Amino acid sequence: MTRLVRPVRWGAATLAALLAATACGGSGGKGKGDATGADASYSVALTEPDHLTPGNTSSSYSIDVLNGVFDTLVVLDPKDGHPVMQAAQSVTSGDQRNWTIKLRAGQTFQNGEKVTAQSFVDAWNAAAYGPNGWANNYYFGNIEGYPALNPEDGKAAPAVKTLSGLKVVDDLTFTVKLTAPFSPFPMTLSYMGFAPLPRAAFSDPKKFDVHPIGNGPFQMDGDWQHNQQIALKKYAGYKGPRPAAAGGVQFKIYANKDTAWTDFQAGQVDYMVNIPPAHIPEAKRLLGDRLLDTPSGTMDYLGFPVFDKRFADPRVRKAFSMAIDRKAIVNAVYNGAYQPMASLLAPNVPGYRKDACGEACTYDPAKAKQLLTQAGGFNGPLELWFANSDSTYEQWMTAVANELKQNLGIQQITFRKIPAADYSSTLSGRKESGPYRQNWVMDYPNAQDYLEPMWGNGNKMGWQNPKFLDLVKQANQAADPAAAIRLYQQAEDVALGEMPMVPLWNWTDYSAYSERLQNVKVDPYITLHLDQISVK
Amino acid sequence: MWRYTARRLLQAVPVFLGTTFLIYALVFALPGDPVRALAGDKPVSPSVLAALHQRYHLDDPLLVQYGKYLAGLLRGDLGETFTGQNVSDLLRDRWTVTAQLAVTAWLFELVFGTFLGVVAGLRRGKAVDTAVLAGTTLVIAVPVFVVGYTAQLLIGLKWQLLPTAGTEDGWPTSYLLPGMVLGSFGLAYVARLTRTTLIENLRADYVRTATAKGLTRTRTVVVHTLRNSLIPVVTFLGVDFGSLMAGAVVTEGIFNLPGVGQQVFQSIQLKEGPVVVGATTALVLVFLLVNLAVDLLYGVLDPRIRHE
Numbered sequence: 001m002t003r004l005v006r007p008v009r010w011g012a013a014t015l016a017a018l019l020a021a022t023a024c025g026g027s028g029g030k031g032k033g034d035a036t037g038a039d040a041s042y043s044v045a046l047t048e049p050d051h052l053t054p055g056n057t058s059s060s061y062s063i064d065v066l067n068g069v070f071d072t073l074v075v076l077d078p079k080d081g082h083p084v085m086q087a088a089q090s091v092t093s094g095d096q097r098n099w100t101i102k103l104r105a106g107q108t109f110q111n112g113e114k115v116t117a118q119s120f121v122d123a124w125n126a127a128a129y130g131p132n133g134w135a136n137n138y139y140f141g142n143i144e145g146y147p148a149l150n151p152e153d154g155k156a157a158p159a160v161k162t163l164s165g166l167k168v169v170d171d172l173t174f175t176v177k178l179t180a181p182f183s184p185f186p187m188t189l190s191y192m193g194f195a196p197l198p199r200a201a202f203s204d205p206k207k208f209d210v211h212p213i214g215n216g217p218f219q220m221d222g223d224w225q226h227n228q229q230i231a232l233k234k235y236a237g238y239k240g241p242r243p244a245a246a247g248g249v250q251f252k253i254y255a256n257k258d259t260a261w262t263d264f265q266a267g268q269v270d271y272m273v274n275i276p277p278a279h280i281p282e283a284k285r286l287l288g289d290r291l292l293d294t295p296s297g298t299m300d301y302l303g304f305p306v307f308d309k310r311f312a313d314p315r316v317r318k319a320f321s322m323a324i325d326r327k328a329i330v331n332a333v334y335n336g337a338y339q340p341m342a343s344l345l346a347p348n349v350p351g352y353r354k355d356a357c358g359e360a361c362t363y364d365p366a367k368a369k370q371l372l373t374q375a376g377g378f379n380g381p382l383e384l385w386f387a388n389s390d391s392t393y394e395q396w397m398t399a400v401a402n403e404l405k406q407n408l409g410i411q412q413i414t415f416r417k418i419p420a421a422d423y424s425s426t427l428s429g430r431k432e433s434g435p436y437r438q439n440w441v442m443d444y445p446n447a448q449d450y451l452e453p454m455w456g457n458g459n460k461m462g463w464q465n466p467k468f469l470d471l472v473k474q475a476n477q478a479a480d481p482a483a484a485i486r487l488y489q490q491a492e493d494v495a496l497g498e499m500p501m502v503p504l505w506n507w508t509d510y511s512a513y514s515e516r517l518q519n520v521k522v523d524p525y526i527t528l529h530l531d532q533i534s535v536k
Numbered sequence: 537m538w539r540y541t542a543r544r545l546l547q548a549v550p551v552f553l554g555t556t557f558l559i560y561a562l563v564f565a566l567p568g569d570p571v572r573a574l575a576g577d578k579p580v581s582p583s584v585l586a587a588l589h590q591r592y593h594l595d596d597p598l599l600v601q602y603g604k605y606l607a608g609l610l611r612g613d614l615g616e617t618f619t620g621q622n623v624s625d626l627l628r629d630r631w632t633v634t635a636q637l638a639v640t641a642w643l644f645e646l647v648f649g650t651f652l653g654v655v656a657g658l659r660r661g662k663a664v665d666t667a668v669l670a671g672t673t674l675v676i677a678v679p680v681f682v683v684g685y686t687a688q689l690l691i692g693l694k695w696q697l698l699p700t701a702g703t704e705d706g707w708p709t710s711y712l713l714p715g716m717v718l719g720s721f722g723l724a725y726v727a728r729l730t731r732t733t734l735i736e737n738l739r740a741d742y743v744r745t746a747t748a749k750g751l752t753r754t755r756t757v758v759v760h761t762l763r764n765s766l767i768p769v770v771t772f773l774g775v776d777f778g779s780l781m782a783g784a785v786v787t788e789g790i791f792n793l794p795g796v797g798q799q800v801f802q803s804i805q806l807k808e809g810p811v812v813v814g815a816t817t818a819l820v821l822v823f824l825l826v827n828l829a830v831d832l833l834y835g836v837l838d839p840r841i842r843h844e
Contacts, residue, residue: 050574050619058578130583133591135575137584150583209620226621226629227794228703252702259701259792266693266700421568421807453579
């Protein structure tokens with residue numbers, strides 16, 4: 001019998017030895033991230049992107065990477081959001097419709113090819129060509145010639161492959177003709193979808209998608225290893241305004257943000273953006289000023305099916321809005337990490353007014369009840385619609401349901417939880433029978449990017465207001481940005497006056513960095529300033 | 537035995553066709569337009585929608601889609617994901633991770649499970665036995681994500697003995713912790729099975745005879761009793777190897793291992809038929825092979841069992 005006891009100790013000893021032996025592997029596993037000085041690289045936690053070809057992705061994870069690899073024509077000033085030239089030297093127009101873009105001379109792609117006007121025109125044509133099926137196709141819809149590249153039924157191949165509105169003038173100049181005057185145009189050029197492409201992107205698109213070649217301060221260091229990592233290294237030939245301060249960046253891909261957060265705490269990754277709200281209290285306690293926050297362009301709204309008789313009266317919608325305690329919900333569901341909103345625009349959009357909505361977005365149960373009574377009350381069961389993509393949606397909808405029950409006396413409330421894949425098309429088809437969750441991720445910080453897609457023609461609420469449409473149109477044509485903002489604000493007031501959709505809260509972006517890094521700054525427009533960060 | 541093996545392998549063909557079709561049909565029946573779903577709240581131009589529908593045969597009826605898929609399969613082409621990745625490359629990468637994880641977990645179950653079982657069985661009623669019993673009950677009772685997160689926080693984060701997540705350090709370092717978590721459940725079963733059957737067999741006549749013949753205790757236990765006790769354990773280990781390969785969605789998620797489980801989970805959400813079918817069909821084949829191997833092993837362990 002005694003003989004059998006010995007192996008127990010032996011077994012335990014091997015396990016211990018095994019653990020000890022691998023322990024060095026555990027903490028030393030940062031690879032090249034361990035170096036210090038100018039050539040040192042750092043790591044960033046990322047979620048798997050969909051594509052790495054700028055015209056073919058609108059995923060923020062792709063854009064986080066591409067921001068290092070490509071220089072867009074303009075960037076936005078972190079203070080007031082006005083366009084600052086980057087790959088462009090100037091973007092000008094006399095009539096807000098015909099735009100001339102001049103490029104900064106001497107730029108090269110990371111394979112040595114010169115960045116020319118043609119590199120931009122080719123990239124834009126490829127994205128605008130329907131049969132390519134690129135994700136950013138829609139962003140080229142206001143350039144002349146777009147319909148010819150995108151036949152409505154999509155069956156027959158288009159006869160032309162290039163946008164008639166794009167003309168190359170010389171090596172460094174091209175012109176853009178829009179379908180209508182559009183003053184925010186220079187601002188939209190900060191979007192990654194408008195980045196230039198070298199010829200290599202067209203000769204071998206598959207290869208390019210895993211190994212993009214751009215004009216930015218970093219170049220790919222090997223191919224994208226799906227679900228594992230994307231490595232970037234400093235591009236020595238970069239002559240633009242934002243040279244890289246570090247030797248390289250390693251994006252580590254996580255399928256799960258909670259795991260990324262644990263790995264960050266274990267010191268396995270240096271920088272993490274979009275920390276889930278659930279971890280914010282812990283992060284505040286642990287990190288102090290190494291936790292950064294900035295309002296994002298992402299908003300949550302509650303939309304109403306205005307086409308449904310029961311929601312046709314603005315007073316009903318206002319009553320709903322005033323019966324919802326935004327602050328309490330944000331605290332309970334998102335640990336206070338998000339900001340309650342009384343504006344249709346996100347706080348980082350020029351023209352944002354903190355209290356645009358006023359009383360109608362203020363929690364006041366008595367007034368809400370009174371408004372609903374005046375409007376004739378609410379009859380029948382109420383259905384609340386949301387997608388099943390995140391468990392917090394149901395949590396906050398439950399809170400909303402309780403408040404509506406308590407404050408407005410609506411007894412029969414049920415949930416319609418729709419598969420994420422179906423949600424958008426359900427709403428576009430106006431199949432919703434009650435208030436629904438609307439989320440919006442900003443493309444570029446302009447009031448137009450909120451007002452027109454969500455409240456403009458063909459909106460999900462079935463709301464139509466000629467005055468609103470006219471104000472947006474005027475704003476789009478205004479040459480002076482300040483005048484444009486005033487007009488957008490007037491349009492916002494019209495939408496807020498009728499409340500077909502009410503603002504709920506704005507997502508705050510939280511990012512955290514390790515003690516190895518310095519010069520980490522957050523900016524309401526760019527999640528990651530890869531070029532500025534350096535290793536101590 | 538060869539005829540038996542051949543027959544079993546032939547049976548795999550209709551199973552293969554049936555499962556591929558069934559799974560393809562199930563994915564087909566999932567609601568929602570995958571192209572629209574990929575775009576989220578952003579608008580998709582009709583021309584892009586049409587182009588992508590055509591590229592991925594989304595407008596074809598089920599039988600035509602399946603036919604095209606099978607035709608591709610015969611040429612060795614498993615198709616493409618919606619992000620343009622080659623499915624066979626994708627699955628190869630994923631299977632490598634899952635196989636390493638499954639083997640780690642399985643070895644952990646096998647070695648420590650049988651070992652604990654034997655110890656407990658031999659010292660029945662003693663403190664060791666009670667401890668094994670209590671420990672295994674606890675492991676079976678606690679859900680895997682609790683075990684996973686706790687192990688990750690303690691061993692990975694607090695004591696920093698093993699990496700918290702990822703596959704960067706390769707096999708075995710990166711796979712030890714997730715393997716232990718994944719294998720803990722099976723380990724508990726193996727330990728209990730081994731213990732019970734061992735105790736049963738220790739009372740058998742042939743053990744008494746062996747002891748009477750003057751064989752050492754070790755020989756009696758290891759060669760005679762253990763071998764006879766292993767049949768239920770081998771059955772369990774075989775089937776369990778299959779389910780370990782089936783991908784541990786939760787464990788892979790906690791430890792950020794890009795394995796098959798996670799891929800299937802994501803692809804179902806994206807309605808990516810070719811990936812789901814490819815991964816699950818391979819799984820079915822693994823199950824069939826493992827079961828065959830288990831059946832053949834019976835014959836080795838117990839010469840009375842013959843396969844005709």
